[in-house]
Amino acid sequence: MKTDTLLVQGMTCDGCVSSVKRALSAIEGVTEATPSLEQGQVTVVYDPSLTSPDAFRAAIEGAGFEVN
Ligand code: 9UX
Numbered sequence: 001m002k003t004d005t006l007l008v009q010g011m012t013c014d015g016c017v018s019s020v021k022r023a024l025s026a027i028e029g030v031t032e033a034t035p036s037l038e039q040g041q042v043t044v045v046y047d048p049s050l051t052s053p054d055a056f057r058a059a060i061e062g063a064g065f066e067v068n
Contacts (some may be wrong), residue, residue, distance in 0.1 A: 001031065002048045006056055007041050016065070023063040027051050031056040 013016055020042055023031035026055045029050025035042040044056055057067045 001045055003043060003045050004056070005041050006053065006060070007068040008019050008035065008060055009040065009068060011035060011037055011040060011065060013037070019063045020060055020062045020065060023059040024056060027055055027059055030056075 008020060011020060014037065017037050020035045021027070021033050021063075024030050024042065024044055024059060027046075029047040031047070032045040034044075035043060044057075045051075046056075060067050
């Protein structure tokens with residue numbers, strides 16, 4: 001397993017946090033996605049043989065947020 005943290009722009013309430021968490025959890029290989037509203041970031045635990053931060057970025061942007 002590998003852990004990465006991405007900066008997410010645009011999360012403004014707990015609903016946004018849920019959206020980001022749901023989008024990332026749907027990705028094959030992601031075992032845990034923990035967004036922080038306060039810190040504007042998300043920490044993702046994943047199997048690097050199945051997925052990568054490029055997929056996280058696409059999923060987060062697809063949910064309507066920006067990744068830095
Ligand atoms: Mo809260 Mo976020 O009402 O997209 S869900 S602002």
